[in-house]
Amino acid sequence: MRHGPTYGRCMHDNETHHENPQYRDRLARLEKWRQAGVDPYGRRLDGLMSAAAARNLHTAETPHDGSPQARVAGRILLLRDIGKLIFISIGDWTGKIQIGLAKQHIAAGWEQAKLLELGDIAWFSGKVGHTKTGEVTIWADAFGLAAKALLPPPEKFHGLADTELRYRQRYLDLFANPDSMEVFLVRSHIVQHIRTFLHERQFIEVETPMMQAVAGGAAARPFVTHHNALDLNLFMRISPELYLKRLLVGGMERVFEINRNFRNEGIDTRHNPEFTMMELYQAYSDLAGMMELTESLVAELADKRMVQSGKPAGGEAALPYGDRMINYARPFERVEYRELFARHVGTDMGDRAAVLARATAQGIENAASMDHDVLVGLLFEQHAEPALATYDRPVFVYDYPAGLCPLTRRKAGNPAIAERFELYVAGMELANAYTELNDPAVQEATFSAQLAGQKAEDSMAKMDHDFITALQAGMPPAGGLGVGIDRLVMLLVNRTSIRDVILFPLMRPHGGRAIATEQEDTPTSMA
RNA sequence: GAGGCCGUAGCUCAGCUGGUAGAGCAACAGACUUUUAAUCUGUGGGUCCUGGGUUCGAUCCCCAGCGGCCUCACCA
Numbered sequence: 001m002r003h004g005p006t007y008g009r010c011m012h013d014n015e016t017h018h019e020n021p022q023y024r025d026r027l028a029r030l031e032k033w034r035q036a037g038v039d040p041y042g043r044r045l046d047g048l049m050s051a052a053a054a055r056n057l058h059t060a061e062t063p064h065d066g067s068p069q070a071r072v073a074g075r076i077l078l079l080r081d082i083g084k085l086i087f088i089s090i091g092d093w094t095g096k097i098q099i100g101l102a103k104q105h106i107a108a109g110w111e112q113a114k115l116l117e118l119g120d121i122a123w124f125s126g127k128v129g130h131t132k133t134g135e136v137t138i139w140a141d142a143f144g145l146a147a148k149a150l151l152p153p154p155e156k157f158h159g160l161a162d163t164e165l166r167y168r169q170r171y172l173d174l175f176a177n178p179d180s181m182e183v184f185l186v187r188s189h190i191v192q193h194i195r196t197f198l199h200e201r202q203f204i205e206v207e208t209p210m211m212q213a214v215a216g217g218a219a220a221r222p223f224v225t226h227h228n229a230l231d232l233n234l235f236m237r238i239s240p241e242l243y244l245k246r247l248l249v250g251g252m253e254r255v256f257e258i259n260r261n262f263r264n265e266g267i268d269t270r271h272n273p274e275f276t277m278m279e280l281y282q283a284y285s286d287l288a289g290m291m292e293l294t295e296s297l298v299a300e301l302a303d304k305r306m307v308q309s310g311k312p313a314g315g316e317a318a319l320p321y322g323d324r325m326i327n328y329a330r331p332f333e334r335v336e337y338r339e340l341f342a343r344h345v346g347t348d349m350g351d352r353a354a355v356l357a358r359a360t361a362q363g364i365e366n367a368a369s370m371d372h373d374v375l376v377g378l379l380f381e382q383h384a385e386p387a388l389a390t391y392d393r394p395v396f397v398y399d400y401p402a403g404l405c406p407l408t409r410r411k412a413g414n415p416a417i418a419e420r421f422e423l424y425v426a427g428m429e430l431a432n433a434y435t436e437l438n439d440p441a442v443q444e445a446t447f448s449a450q451l452a453g454q455k456a457e458d459s460m461a462k463m464d465h466d467f468i469t470a471l472q473a474g475m476p477p478a479g480g481l482g483v484g485i486d487r488l489v490m491l492l493v494n495r496t497s498i499r500d501v502i503l504f505p506l507m508r509p510h511g512g513r514a515i516a517t518e519q520e521d522t523p524t525s526m527a
Numbered sequence: 528g529a530g531g532c533c534g535u536a537g538c539u540c541a542g543c544u545g546g547u548a549g550a551g552c553a554a555c556a557g558a559c560u561u562u563u564a565a566u567c568u569g570u571g572g573g574u575c576c577u578g579g580g581u582u583c584g585a586u587c588c589c590c591a592g593c594g595g596c597c598u599c600a601c602c603a
Contacts, residue, residue: 021572022537024555066560078564087561102560118553131561155538155552157564162538164595176538183590265602266528275603422603429603484603497596508594 025148032115033145040148048073052094057128066129066139070098073123073146075175076116078156086113087137088123093181098137099124105141112145118156119149133144139320183501186308187489188299191258192496194278194485197297203254203280208243210236211261214464217241217407220263223273241407241480242467244281245436248478249470254361256280258485269497272430276485282437285479287419289395290433291312294423295332298394298430298488302328305492321426324392324495332394332423340397341376344383349376350416351399372405389427396421406446409435409477425491433481440471497520 019513035041049057055069061067074090074097084103089096089455101113114123153509154160154176166173166180173180213232217239221318225234240257247255258278265271282289299396302319309319319328338349347354352372359367359375362382367375388395398421402410419435437443447463489501499505 020537025554078562080562080565081559082562082586083559083567085562087562087565089563098563100561104560131563133561135562135563137561152537152553155564157552158539161540162534162595164534165538165593218603261603263602268599268602269597271602277603313599385583432603482603487603510594 010468022152023150025116026148026152029115029117030148030150033112033148036112036115038112040145042144042146045071045073045146047071048123048439051090051092051096051097054097054128054138055095058130062129064129064132066127066137068128069125070138071123071125072099072138074121075149075153076118076122077118077153077175079116079118081114086116088116088122088124090124091175091178093185095178098131098135098466099126099143100137100139101143102139103203105139106143109143113143116143116145118150119151119153120145121147121149127370162266163499165505167499168507170503175274177473180500183489183493183495184307184503186493187501189304189487190489190492193301194258194297194483195306197300198254198256198280201254201293203256203282204252205256206244206252207259208237208240208247208257210262212237216464216467218261218263220265223262223264238263239482240277240279242464244279245475245478245480246467246470248281248283249475251471252497253283253476254280262361267506269499270487270490272498272502275498275502276484278485279405279481281443281480282311282479283476283478286435286477287398287421287433287479290479290481291398291421293336293434293479294396294431294483295330295396297483298425299328299330299332299422301492319492320494321491322494324426326491330391332396333391334396334398337380337397337399337401340384340387341380344387345379351378356380371403373401376401377404385424386426389426391427394423394425394430396423404449405434407434407443409437411441428487428491429484430487430491431481431483433479434479436475436478438471438475438477440468443471444468 028070030040047336049070049072051072051074052074057068058088058110062424072090072092076088077091077096078087080087086101088099088101090099096141101124103110103113106113109289122145124138124140124143126138128136128138130136140313154172154341159177160172162167165179170180174184175181198205211225211227211234213234215235215238217237218241219271220238222235222238225236226232227234238261240259242263244255244257256278257280258276260274261277262274263271264273266274282293290525299317302317305319306317316327318325318327341347341349345355345358347358349355355375356512359370360377362379363369364375388397388425398406399411400418400420400422402408402416402418405420408418411417411419421431422429423431423433437446444463447468451463486501490496490498493501495501
């Protein structure tokens with residue numbers, strides 16, 4: 001989209017729409033800068049200090065008019081012109097700092113100082129002092145325009161509240177709403193900490209294909225795309241699992257990947273079509289190893305967050321989420337799938353007759369002809385999962401019915417149970433782990449059974465023969481773990497919508513489906 | 528995909544049983560050398576999401592469409 005005269009909903013209107021007068025006023029002011037010999041779109045600035053660093057230069061001994069010199073740059077968020085003195089608050093991604101522009105100190109540049117307006121990006125240098133009310137202030141002796149803003153910024157006190165504009169024009173959200181900037185800075189720190197955590201445990205980070213001829217490793221509908229030169233339909237991956245396991249076969253004993261998966265499913269407060277997963281595999285480990293790893297990682301991250309938000313480390317280990325508190329103190333709660341099932345469904349999950357009766361009473365169609373474990377899974381979702389939302393601590397649910405986990409090793413001495421856990425926090429599935437299946441014959445059989453049970457419209461899944469070949473070459477016994485990064489961030493920064501922790505969540509384009517369809521018909525290549 | 532709620536000035540929001548739209552901030556003109564969402568005086572600014580319908584008359588009622596949020600379904 002080109003420069004428009006306004007934000008948001010009207011931006012699809014073209015030149016027939018009259019221009020926003022504020023846009024014209026700003027264009028006129030841009031011309032004044034040019035007439036003053038200033039390029040309103042500046043160049044590289046050296047020797048800059050962050051707003052936070054500049055503020056930290058100020059101490060109890062600092063005199064009013066300041067002593068240490070600082071040079072800062074940022075967006076003008078507040079501007080109070082009181083005649084021969086202008087107070088400006090600029091913001092950068094470390095926070096805000098006040099600038100004092102006094103006519104007596106600026107002299108020749110005073111005319112230009114009066115040209116500055118809200119939203120402009122500017123730099124200032126001067127001494128760090130304070131006002132008589134104690135506000136830390138850079139008393140500027142030099143300044144300049146770094147970039148002219150032609151659009152007026154959102155309201156200075158309320159920020160940008162319109163959720164649609166916040167997601168579609170995230171750049172506005174980021175500079176107008178400091179809380180939103182904070183979310184994404186914290187997100188970056190969380191991901192960085194995960195990498196450090198895993199590197200310390202001798203994992204290496206890898207990248208595996210996002211475009212796959214066979215989309216495997218999870219039960220989900222994939223997106224379809226096409227490679228022109230090979231004239232080949234490809235799927236966007238729904239999981240990196242089958243590739244990461246190939247690396248175990250190759251001898252990479254501890255691998256992880258933090259990257260996007262794509263699932264062609266619905267969108268809601270916990271689901272975005274593209275989402276970020278951390279997936280890892282550790283040779284010679286198992287479910288218990290994954291549980292220890294997950295608990296350490298999540299508890300550490302929660303602890304870091306508590307320290308960041310000013311709570312003493314080692315105290316009450318709780319973080320707010322929505323209208324409640326989640327307590328991340330170790331050890332997390334552990335509960336067996338079978339026990340939860342019995343508690344909330346009311347029968348033993350191994351009791352075929354009782355399960356069937358319960359399912360029929362529930363109104364599940366064709367219950368009698370359905371796989372027993374699938375029925376168990378349905379009843380679990382209906383009764384036990386909602387109960388998990390009431391826990392105020394993270395809960396490991398472990399030992400799943402084998403029929404629900406085709407890529408998982410069966411429990412020693414109990415082939416009906418798969419060595420799998422899911423970690424639930426505030427009712428959300430946050431992590432998922434397994435003792436991996438490394439027997440190629442069993443793997444092939446479970447794949448086949450899974451494919452046979454698939455509905456026609458879902459059967460984009462195919463047998464991944466090369467993966468079976470890989471297992472035949474020998475994969476070490478291993479533990480595998482997946483953690484939903486977006487959801488982890490949601491929990492740690494207290495946002496109940498996944499769109500608040502994804503910079504650019506998927507939005508229907510303006511103009512609706514018609515435009516999307518037109519684009520579909522357009523050739524995708526110039527060649 | 529289904530249901531509920533929503534779309535009003537650049538931004539944040541009011542707008543009664545239907546009578547032709549308001550505030551704050553922002554903008555424009557002016558005053559002001561320690562403000563803190565600065566203050567004070569004055570001025571301008573609207574396709575009330577779009578298109579139909581009902582009505583003497585629609586921001587308001589009805590229908591359809593577009594977009595958003597929430598709940599549900601599929602999924603993690």
